[in-house]
Amino acid sequence: MNAIMDSMKEIRASEELKASTLQYLSGQRKVHSIPVTRHVLRYALIAVCLLMALGLGGYSVYRKPVSYISIDINPSIELGINRFERVVSADAYNEDGQNVLKGVTLKHVPYGKAIDRLLADEAYSGYLTADSVLVFTVVSDRPDTVIKEINESGTGHAYNAQIYTSDEFCMEEAHQYDMSFGKYRAYQELSLYDENVTVEDCHGMTIGEIQDRIEGCKHHRWSEDDVQQIPENNWGGHHGGRRGHHGRYR
Numbered sequence: 726m727n728a729i730m731d732s733m734k735e736i737r738a739s740e741e742l743k744a745s746t747l748q749y750l751s752g753q754r755k756v757h758s759i760p761v762t763r764h765v766l767r768y769a770l771i772a773v774c775l776l777m778a779l780g781l782g783g784y785s786v787y788r789k790p791v792s793y794i795s796i797d798i799n800p801s802i803e804l805g806i807n808r809f810e811r812v813v814s815a816d817a818y819n820e821d822g823q824n825v826l827k828g829v830t831l832k833h834v835p836y837g838k839a840i841d842r843l844l845a846d847e848a849y850s851g852y853l854t855a856d857s858v859l860v861f862t863v864v865s866d867r868p869d870t871v872i873k874e875i876n877e878s879g880t881g882h883a884y885n886a887q888i889y890t891s892d893e894f895c896m897e898e899a900h901q902y903d904m905s906f907g908k909y910r911a912y913q914e915l916s917l918y919d920e921n922v923t924v925e926d927c928h929g930m931t932i933g934e935i936q937d938r939i940e941g942c943k944h945h946r947w948s949e950d951d952v953q954q955i956p957e958n959n960w961g962g963h964h965g966g967r968r969g970h971h972g973r974y975r
Contacts, residue, residue, distance in 0.1 A: 788813050792865035793896060794836065794875070795907030796843065797932040798852045800825050803905050804836060806871075812839045818905040819928075825849045837874045844884070858933035859886040862907030864896050887936075904928065911935040918942030 790805030790813055800822035805814030815831040817823040829846040831839040843849055844859075853859065863871045868890045875888055891910050899909030902924045912927040915938055927935055 787811075790814055792863070792867070792871055793906070794840075794871065795860075795862040795864075795891075795905045796840070797860045797862070797905055797907040797911075798857055799931040799933075800849060800852060801905035801908050801932075802826065802843070803907075804831065804839060806836045806865075810835055810874075812836050815839075818903060818908070821852070836871075837878050840875065840878050853884055856933070857884075858931075858936050859884045860907055860911070860932050860936070861886055861888045862905075862910055863888065863890050864893055864906060865890075902928075908932055908935070911939070915939050915942070 787807055787809065789807060791808050792806040794804045794806065796802045796804070799819070801818040802822045802825065803814075803816045803818065804812050805816075807813045811833055812831050812835075813833070815826055817826050825843070825846060825848045828848050829843060831843060834842070844853065861875050863875075865871050872888055872890075875886070889907070889910060891906050895910060895913070896906035899906040902909065904912070904924065904927070908927060909924075911932055912922070912924055912935065915922050915927070915935055918939065919942055922938075930938075
């Protein structure tokens with residue numbers, strides 16, 4: 726037995742055997758590690774894609790307007806407001822409005838702050854005279870919330886602004902004539918009293934001039950009873966008595 730044990734002690738693995746054994750074991754490790762690595766990469770790519778989708782989806786939601794405010798005096802400017810109550814678009818519909826927007830930043834701020842910033846702007850404030858008429862027109866599925874914010878705007882309240890509501894149909898139609906929907910709503914109201922007035926006529930008028938024409942037509946051409954009989958339509962009525970899709974608020 727001792728002789729057998731002693732003979733076994735002399736058995737040594739050759740260097741060639743060691744090398745081949747190590748190579749085999751290394752190959753086995755690679756075979757087993759490749760599927761794991763592929764799984765990790767697959768999950769990582771899925772995670773990146775999900776994050777990108779969420780990011781792009783969130784940005785799409787952020788930049789999409791859900792409410793609109795037309796601000797008309799002579800500059801005609803429309804603000805698009807997202808669901809987070811921030812301004813995501815500001816568009817001018819006449820040259821005066823374009824000049825104003827060149828000097829004031831309204832995007833990415835709460836719309837109440839944007840309104841105050843606009844009305845306090847040096848270029849815009851020059852239009853806010855004692856005789857001027859400042860009109861806000863709102864298109865929204867929650868107009869009362871927007872109107873409340875406008876009323877609570879210190880600058881807007883200081884100028885005794887008139888506030889109306891409108892709808893997306895009126896807005897789309899107004900844009901076909903390159904006119905703000907606030908001014909277009911006023912044109913629609915005037916056209917009820919003066920059938921000869923055209924969109925082109927109103928393009929060359931301030932919102933105050935259109936309002937004066939409306940009041941003049943009411944005074945000279947309609948009795949109070951006649952006014953009450955005007956069919957419901959898209960220009961609206963006074964606060965507390967909204968007509969059609971448009972209402973007026975004070």
